Amino acid sequence: MPKTITPRSEDYSRWYTDVIIQSQMADYSPVKGCMVIRPLGYAVWEEIQKDLDARFKATGHQNAYFPLFIPESFLHREAEHVKGFAPECAVVTHGGGKELEEPLVVRPTSETIIYAMYAKWIRSYRDLPVLINQWANVVRWEMRTRLFLRTTEFLWQEGHTAHATEADAEEEVLRILEIYRSFIEEKMAIPVFTGRKSESEKFAGALRTYCIEALMQDGKALQAGTSHNLGQNFSKAFDVKFQTAEGDWAHVWQTSWGVSTRLIGALVMAHGDDNGVNFPPRLAPVQVAIVPIWKTEEEKARISEAVRQAIDILQPSLRVKADLREEVSPGWKFNEWEIKGVPLRLEIGPKDLEKDQMMAVRRMDRRKTPVPRGSLLASVTSLLDEIQRDMLERGRSFLRDNTRDARDYAEFQKSIEEAGGFYRAHWCGSAQCEQQIKDETKATIRCIPLEGNQEEGKCLRCSAPSREWVYLARAY
RNA sequence: CGGGGCGUAGCGCAGCCUGGUAGCGCAUCUGCUUUGGGAGCAGAGGGUCGGUGGUUCAAAUCCACUCGCCCCGACCA
Numbered sequence: 432m433p434k435t436i437t438p439r440s441e442d443y444s445r446w447y448t449d450v451i452i453q454s455q456m457a458d459y460s461p462v463k464g465c466m467v468i469r470p471l472g473y474a475v476w477e478e479i480q481k482d483l484d485a486r487f488k489a490t491g492h493q494n495a496y497f498p499l500f501i502p503e504s505f506l507h508r509e510a511e512h513v514k515g516f517a518p519e520c521a522v523v524t525h526g527g528g529k530e531l532e533e534p535l536v537v538r539p540t541s542e543t544i545i546y547a548m549y550a551k552w553i554r555s556y557r558d559l560p561v562l563i564n565q566w567a568n569v570v571r572w573e574m575r576t577r578l579f580l581r582t583t584e585f586l587w588q589e590g591h592t593a594h595a596t597e598a599d600a601e602e603e604v605l606r607i608l609e610i611y612r613s614f615i616e617e618k619m620a621i622p623v624f625t626g627r628k629s630e631s632e633k634f635a636g637a638l639r640t641y642c643i644e645a646l647m648q649d650g651k652a653l654q655a656g657t658s659h660n661l662g663q664n665f666s667k668a669f670d671v672k673f674q675t676a677e678g679d680w681a682h683v684w685q686t687s688w689g690v691s692t693r694l695i696g697a698l699v700m701a702h703g704d705d706n707g708v709n710f711p712p713r714l715a716p717v718q719v720a721i722v723p724i725w726k727t728e729e730e731k732a733r734i735s736e737a738v739r740q741a742i743d744i745l746q747p748s749l750r751v752k753a754d755l756r757e758e759v760s761p762g763w764k765f766n767e768w769e770i771k772g773v774p775l776r777l778e779i780g781p782k783d784l785e786k787d788q789m790m791a792v793r794r795m796d797r798r799k800t801p802v803p804r805g806s807l808l809a810s811v812t813s814l815l816d817e818i819q820r821d822m823l824e825r826g827r828s829f830l831r832d833n834t835r836d837a838r839d840y841a842e843f844q845k846s847i848e849e850a851g852g853f854y855r856a857h858w859c860g861s862a863q864c865e866q867q868i869k870d871e872t873k874a875t876i877r878c879i880p881l882e883g884n885q886e887e888g889k890c891l892r893c894s895a896p897s898r899e900w901v902y903l904a905r906a907y
Numbered sequence: 908c909g910g911g912g913c914g915u916a917g918c919g920c921a922g923c924c925u926g927g928u929a930g931c932g933c934a935u936c937u938g939c940u941u942u943g944g945g946a947g948c949a950g951a952g953g954g955u956c957g958g959u960g961g962u963u964c965a966a967a968u969c970c971a972c973u974c975g976c977c978c979c980g981a982c983c984a
């Protein structure tokens with residue numbers, strides 16, 4: 432039997448692209464670097480949105496929307512920010528048939544346009560904190576793109592908050608980091624490391640950047656989310672001031688944070704296999720696919736009735752789909768739902784009906800479990816929970832097995848080349864060592880753990896004394 | 908912008924080295940048989956071989972140019 436998706440262990444990029452296109456999550460568009468998100472891919476995004484949105488609202492945030500176009504001069508107000516983003520900006524120079532007086536930048540991120548508004552909205556300490564999130568698209572003209580991981584245009588959410596004190600801003604940044612971590616681990620079933628970025632890796636214009644780092648199956652790290660403490664860099668540039676209770680004037684302390692459609696790429700890379708994508712139950716657009724099997728007309732009548740009953744029972748609490756097509760065989764359907772990542776399949780045929788059961792098959796390992804029709808909802812629900820747990824656990828083992836200590840530089844160079852993965856390594860803190868490691872091994876400092884990494888040691892690169900270790904990896 | 912690879916039927920590919928007028932799988936259509944892991948058999952339809960120019964009696968094949976795509980780098984809060 433010809434398989435649609437072939438093993439690509441020797442070519443992970445190709446496998447990744449094939450899986451996405453064949454599962455119909457996304458397509459290349461006529462414009463290079465831009466991606467068409469098809470209904471399946473968008474459904475995953477909607478699940479991500481739904482969940483994160485609820486978490487943001489539960490912590491007091493509100494959604495709002497700001498313009499796609501940003502006057503070019505806004506970008507220039509914060510020196511570091513423009514340095515980081517100017518090279519990748521798309522710029523509109525004409526409108527209404529005329530050349531514009533001032534070019535408009537298509538937002539690569541919205542700090543500037545949003546803080547220009549905050550300057551008007553914020554007057555008093557009573558106006559703070561401002562806790563706003565925006566669901567939007569942004570455009571960054573990267574030299575090289577990859578479906579979901581780095582596209583010219585992508586969808587994301589960007590939170591922008593303003594606080595009265597530095598402590599409040601720092602608390603917010605860490606609160607969001609924890610929201611991202613728990614979402615990615617609990618819903619996406621992807622274990623992660625969290626921490627702080629080094630100076631060279633932080634956001635253009637931030638005081639400090641915190642991040643979530645995950646490990647893909649080919650041993651490369653992927654940044655899955657970021658949360659920035661902007662300090663007063665932007666509030667000074669945009670003059671966002673408030674009057675304190677004491678009557679003084681002060682600049683606000685700000686944060687910004689975001690996750691993007693890149694998360695979908697993480698999902699594909701972390702859980703996919705040669706049978707297609709593989710979604711964890713809590714995030715899967717379709718959690719259960721029911722595939723009926725019949726030969727005779729009489730069987731068809733009985734079995735479709737049983738399917739209808741199953742749907743009535745499961746539909747109210749689960750995202751379930753009955754595949755009653757007659758033009759394709761059951762075997763076809765099995766494969767199709769697997770390619771599309773449905774975590775649990777329920778088969779029902781004459782043999783099952785006799786035993787008053789349905790056959791449940793897990794997408795992740797094809798393990799079969801008969802479930803009694805009498806306790807269908809409870810059984811299916813517990814199977815889905817089990818799959819969710821097992822997927823996360825499998826990811827944890829993988830992350831554990833691929834996180835190593837690096838003490839000797841030569842050994843580290845050899846190991847990262849052969850095995851990839853994360854490395855715990857002491858770093859003296861100098862930008863020079865960081866750069867040399869990058870040049871010599873392509874590995875970067877993915878994050879500096881927030882705790883648990885205090886330990887006396889020697890820098891991996893220069894052997895100077897070091898008080899803490901960091902995570903190194905090659906990254907997407 | 909460098910390095911590598913690929914453009915041949917709707918999709919995936921072979922043929923090219925060594926020129927001789929285009930083939931395979933999937934899909935499609937017809938008929939019969941088929942449903943617990945992508946059905947089987949028999950038959951049918953479908954392609955100015957990315958484009959332009961050159962060499963030749965003859966070009967998918969050789970040469971030059973050109974366009975497009977993919978991968979690896981450079982780049983990338």
